[in-house]
Amino acid sequence: VAAALDSYEMQKTKVKRVGDDAILPLLGSRSINQMVVAQVFRHTSNPLLPGPPASPPHFLKGWFSSLTLPNPRQVSSSLSPFWSHYPLNSSSRSLQPLNSFFWIKAKVTLTCRFQKNHWQKIRTMVNLPVISPFKKRYAWVQLAGHTGSFKAAGTSGLILKRCSEPERYCLARLMADALRGCVPAFHGVVERDGESYLQLQDLLDGFDGPCVLDCKMGVRTYLEEELTKARERPKLRKDMYKKMLAVDPEAPTEEEHAQRAVTKPRYMQWREGISSSTTLGFRIEGIKKADGSCSTDFKTTRSREQVLRVFEEFVQGDEEVLRRYLNRLQQIRDTLEVSEFFRRHEVIGSSLLFVHDHCHRAGVWLIDFGKTTPLPDGQILDHRRPWEEGNREDGYLLGLDNLIGILASLAER
Template identity: 40%
Template sequence: MTMCTVLLDDFPPTTSSSEYTALDLTAPASDAILKNRKNTWIQLAGHPGGFAPAGPNTIWKKRYTKDNNETQAYESLMEDTAQDIVPMYYREVEYNSEYFIEIEDLLQHFTDPCIMDVKMGTRTFLESEVMNSTLRKDLYEKMIALDPAAPSAEEKQSQSITKLRYMQFRERESSTAEFGFRIEALRITGEAPTSNLKRVKSKEQIHDVLSKFVNDRRTVQNSLLEKLANIREKIENSPFFMSHELIGSSLLVMFDKIGQCGVWVIDFSKTNLIDESMEITHRLPWKLGNHEDGFLFGLDNLIQFFTDIEIKDELTDTVTSSQSLTTS
């Protein structure tokens, strides 16, 4: 699939400029389009204002980097064996001198859903971001602001650390380093979204959050486990995923009150092709130069956490288990 960039600077507006504004991002989502949606559009994580409704079933995601990694990733994925575990990609758009990708709005499949964003992998930084060995006082200050006891005696003496040291410290502040995933944000039906979950770290804390998310629905638990296992199998057998490092990618997990469930892999702005002479498992520990990211290591652990949820007072779902497995 070749890249297609659509220029929208000269498109004649059909509504006033204020009607194009959604989530503080200029985008062609008119009030009429938004009123025809089943849900109020929700952004759980990512850059504030980085997404906006585009059409009845699509959203625009803003491109913040100069490269077009995410566009290229989606174009390749649309021809990959794992294309059904990611949102449908439509096009790249240039609008008001900014670039966006237009992708499937996954919310369209649900009615007032519970939503969870899970950042995957044992690291969320590129190797190129941490190769500089310069000692930085600003990162030392950020470290002690989070944990005054974290610096070593040598670091306290120099009052400076490298970026790699800081990034690995941040990964250990969450469940990323130990379990290969962290819960970024959560939205329970009828409640406001919660995004202050990055320091959910222990087994007990993770289990409590996932149990609250499933809310004693065994059919939801079983459906999510089936979909997570399917994603693992698709990734393991995907030419795309087994030839790229996945940095900063997430799983978007959703289900609604009628029992529809879905899980997708999202966020590919830091997804890079590795050298064809190298192999990547997505499970081995990372060492500088091996490009391992821990995505499948984290997925293995996430599946185990969901498996360990004990259903206490099972809620009666309004659909059968077989009906709840229809969404990707």
């Protein structure tokens, strides 16, 4: 913190040292983060603010006047919503934790300049936010997965994912397999708020404004056991009928329309059939662009040409990014073909995560192993043979072959 302030932020924000005390850092190398400023001043251990004010205190407004901002008055008034949105804990006046920030305890001296051009020192204990774009980064992941599965780790370069035993089992074994470099690094299990989390490498770390694409691999995204159980205990699902209806009003049969419900096996197989999963061995689940916009409207993206157009839009003509994606996919395929783990596991519901940025950095990783299951002793999979119920083939390499072919075609255009 001190080094960052000495090198940049002290001069930019006109915050100065007072004796040997620490100083208030406004972290962020490009601009003042208004939300963080409001939280720092709002959430203090000492009762600087007796109650939830309707607007920022006068010293905050004065302090803003010393910054190089387009309109200090407008910026100050724009902070008002944050004051009511993050109320103090009335008993302890401590900061309520937020998933989108990491928090550390530090003694600081707040030095604020007033309109009259003099300085006032306020010594207190505050929770300093170390800005993390966790919430912004991972919103798209939750669109493609289970809401609330991810959490900030509190350590740079790491992320927490809610633990499931099948995924923990797979990640532990992958760390000793040839595929180690193709998956997020696994750093064990930690406890947070009474729940267990997998501590994983943050794959977006090191990218500047990353663009992200989630590609679900395989000809099916359900286990054979799921299909068997659903048939043994058939249950009509109104929610799945509504999902089917939203995509294609003509998809349900007359009987299903009359019942206004479908069974899970019927829905699962219909879902794979309308996408490219059945035909190409993969499907696009979601995309997040650098501007933060997300799209998951790929349910009926089925043909090679449709998929090619999606990737063409995703890479935005960046030939270097496309080349790196192709090289990485070929490397992953070579590694899969010699991986002992891959030969002996049915890989269902796993994705390839594509990430790139405007600096031409690009990477692809295998993620999501919650439905990856070991095969009986002595059985291995080809991962290219057509799936027939009972053979447990997943079509992973079939999908990867098609994906590489599509990106190679795009590179030739």
